[in-house]
Amino acid sequence: MKKKIYVHVADDHKIVIEGIIAVINTDNEIAINGYSLTGEEVIDFFDKKGNRVDVLILDITMPILDGIEVLRHFKENKINQKVIILSSYDDIKIVEEVLKLGCKGYITKNSAGEHIVNAIKAVANGEQYFSNDIQKSLFTTFSGQQVSQKGDVPDKFLIDSLTEREVDVIRLIVKEYSSQEIADELNVSTRTVETHRKNLIKKLKVKNSVGLAMYAVKNKIV
Amino acid sequence: MKKKIYVHVADDHKIVIEGIIAVINTDNEIAINGYSLTGEEVIDFFDKKGNRVDVLILDITMPILDGIEVLRHFKENKINQKVIILSSYDDIKIVEEVLKLGCKGYITKNSAGEHIVNAIKAVANGEQYFSNDIQKSLFTTFSGQQVSQKGDVPDKFLIDSLTEREVDVIRLIVKEYSSQEIADELNVSTRTVETHRKNLIKKLKVKNSVGLAMYAVKNKIV
DNA sequence: TTTCATCTACGTATTTATACGTAGATGTCT
C-alpha cells in the first residue's frame, strides 16, 4: 500500500475545516494530522513544536496572524513546508504574493471537493496545483504584461515596498480624510501628502484614491 | 421512527456546502433536500418551483442575490419558509436585519458542526436558535448598552434606500472609474453621474468617494 | 565618503470631485 499523505488544515472557520476533513476522508491515501484555527496556532505547530506534514492547507483570512504572514514566517525562518492556499480570494495580487512566498498550490473555496484531493496529491508529489480560475488569472497576467519572474527578483511585494509614511497616508485615506486633513494629522504640508498619494498610486498601480482604499482593505493594511 | 427533517443549503462555496452536508449526515434525523450556489437559485427553488423544506440554511454572502435579498424576497412574496442564517459576520446590525425579515436562527461559521445540527432541530421544531456569540451581541444590544455609536438613531439599513441606478454608479466607483468613465459606461451624462455620486454621499453619510467605496465593500454591494 | 532611500516641499496645469441649487420626464401607486 502506498504511503499515506498527511495533511494539516488551518482555517478560522470550523465548518470549513470539517468540510475539508470530510472531503479528505473520502480518499484513503490522505489522512488528517491536525488542524489550526489561527495563524498563531499554525506557527506553534510547525515552528515551536517542529512538526511537519506532507501538505498544509492554509486559509488566507485568519485572526491574529493571517495566512500570508504565516508563509512569510516560514520563509524567514527557513521552514520547509509544502503549502496549499485555500482562499475566497481570486485576487491575482494575492496569488502572486503567496507564490513568491513559496506556496505550491492555490485553490479557491469555490472549488469542488475533488479538486482539493487532487491538489493535495499533486503537491505532495512535488508538483504545483492551481484552480482553473486562478490559472486563468495567472495566464492573463503573464501573457499580458511581463511580470518578470526570472531568477532572483527581489521578492519585495507591493505592500512591502510601502514606506512607513506612505502607510500612514493610505490609512488616513481609507478613513476618508482629504489631503488637507491628512496634512494636519501628520503635521506636514498638503504638498507632501499629495506627493505621497501620487507615489502610492504609482506604486500600487491603481487609478485613484478609491483604488488606494480598496487596495488597503483587501491587503489588510488597515 | 421520527419523521425526517429536510434541509436545503445555500452557500456560494461548494466546500462549505460539502462540509454542512457531511456534518448533517452524521445525524440520521436530518436529510439534505438540495443545495443552491446563488440567491437566484434559492428563489428559483422555493418560489418558481414552489418547493418547501423544513429548514433552509442560508449564507449571507452570495453572488447575484445575497442572503438578505433572499429573505426580503420571501417576505415580500409571503413565502413561508423557516430559515437559519449561516454567516461569517457577527455584525449585530445584520443579525437584527435578518431577524426582522423573519429568519429563525443565526449561526456563525465559527460554530462547531454539532451546533448546526442542534439549530436545525430547534428551528424545525418551531423554536429559535442563535450561536453563543450572537446571543451575546443581542444581549448587549437589547440590555440598553449603547452601541458606542454616540447615540445615533439606529439608521435603517441605508443600503436598502439605494436605487438601482445608484447601485450601478457605486459599483463602478469601486472599480476606480471616474465620473466620465461611469457616464460612458452607463450612457448618461457626467452631470447625471455626479448627481448620483452626490446623492450617494449624502444618503450613506460618508465624506467622499473613498467612503462610498468603503461602504460598498463593507456591505457587499459589490 | 559616497550612495541610496526616504521624507519633505514646492511649481504649474489640468482634471475630478464636491456643494449648493433647480427641474423636466416617466412610471407607479392611491
Added chain:
DNA sequence: AGACATCTACGTATAAATACGTAGATGAAA
C-alpha cells in the same frame, strides 16, 4: 387626479485630486 420616487440633466462655484516635474535634508548602508 394627485402624490411620489426615480432618473435624468443642467448652472455656478469652490475644493480636491491627479499629472508632469524638481530638489533639499537626513540617516542608514556600502
